[in-house]
Amino acid sequence: MGQAVLKEETAEAKIVALPGQPAVLALPAVQGKPLSQRLMPWLRAALVNLVPPLITVALILLVWQLAASGPQSSLPPPTKIWDEAKDLIVEPFYWAGSQDIGLGWRILVSLQRVAIGFSLAAVVGVLLGALIGQSVWAMRGLDPVFQVLRTVPPLAWLPLSLAAFRDSQPSAIFVIFITAIWPVIINTAVGIRNIPQDYRNVAKVLRLNQVEFFYKIMVPSAAPYIFTGLRIGVGLSWLAIVAAEMLTGGVGIGFFIWDAWNSSRLSDIIVALVYIGVVGFVLDRLVAGIGSVVTRGTAQG
């Protein structure tokens, strides 16, 4: 094998040599460590991080299988779920009619609602939080109201928003908005109240106007707090969308669960739960990831 490699390289070297000049044998450039060696640490890290959760999942499935296998068991064991809901698991994006679609599509519909509601909540929340954080009077006036409103469970808003919007789609989005906005407001306000006096002095000496101060000092300085709020907010949104969709109907993942319950498809519900959990986890990591990229540098003095 070594022979073959050498042959190839000398062949290449001859092409490199210019005509009319003595052909210098170009030595092959020394390559770094072989691929397998470079991959090793990466593989190791993957193993160390992946194996323990995989073992946990396997154990859970095993216990579940044993516990739910009895003839009187009211819940299906994993093997039964696999038999009954295999198409849902392996084919998230099939499309067979408007109500017979893969869970991936349903998740996307729910995600779209969350995206709209959460984006609105993020923008309005940061602005209101900035107002409360910056102005003592705004805080005195608004903070007590917010503290009361934020304890209202998301679903309690649903009848009111259905009455106001007379349509399920904007109502669901409103529920997401009203759920996600409180942690954003409160965290932004705390972040802005914690802007060091030094930064404010710098802004004063430079005579930054309100808009410049907002973009150049306030937002970057409060960014770690804002992203904490956004992360809590996105988690709450995902909690609320499932419940809201159960009540409003439509295509989302929440309604799918409700529908499956009504037709006693317990296996489908369990598959849907796993989907919801994984998507919620990904959303959380996504916001946290964006946060750590955006706020790099800010967190350190």
Added chain:
Amino acid sequence: MGYLKIDHVDKSFRRGSATTEVLKDISLVIDKGEFVSIIGHSGCGKSTLLNIIAGLTPASTGGILLEGKEVNAPGPDRAVVFQNHSLLPWLTVYDNVALAVNKVFGAKKSKAERHDWIMHNLDLVQMGHAKDRRPAEISGGMKQRVGIARGLAMEPKILLLDEPFGALDALTRAHLQDSVMQIHAALGNTMIMITHDVDEAVLLSDRIVMMTNGPSARIGEVLDVRLARPRKRLDLVSDRTYIAAREAVLKFLYERHRFVEAA
């Protein structure tokens, strides 16, 4: 007439019903190009005085006149080099200076001119090489250099230095003092520096303003430092004028106005 005039400034803080008088009847005239140090024990209100000059704190009575005009709000004509550098940690060294330059000269200079001006000021404090680093990645002395570059880049009429080297180790501090002396010699800025370091005050200043202890701190004495410039740290160690000036400040601080609260 004077370049900067501190005119009968009083300052008292009110907390509830209690009023604390911090500064009493401070009057001082500073000429253009002068380097003035304000020295005093902790809590004597010297930082408050600097903040009043900067416009960050309003005076209770009296006022500040710069070139004959009253100034009572902060502005880039009185740039401040803050004690703890106050660089914005999410901006690079370059961007920290650029923030000031773009704000102050955004309308007057082209983009290329502004870039040159930023680099010029960073080079002035020997920080051009670190322009793309963030404050967390450079040492305390380097941060303070960038803070000085940001102040200078505003082309202020007066540069206010609030204990600029207080948090630095002795060697770094000496380097920065030399840098400030060079900059002062080259640009002829008017500078006011707050310090509690006697050697630093004597080395850098044309005049040293000595404050009595608070509350109701006053200007106790003003000492002219008649040392020729450029001054060299090593030559001054045995210089008679230097020793006399140092002695005068030390005597003021530790004999006549000892810090009574110090245990």
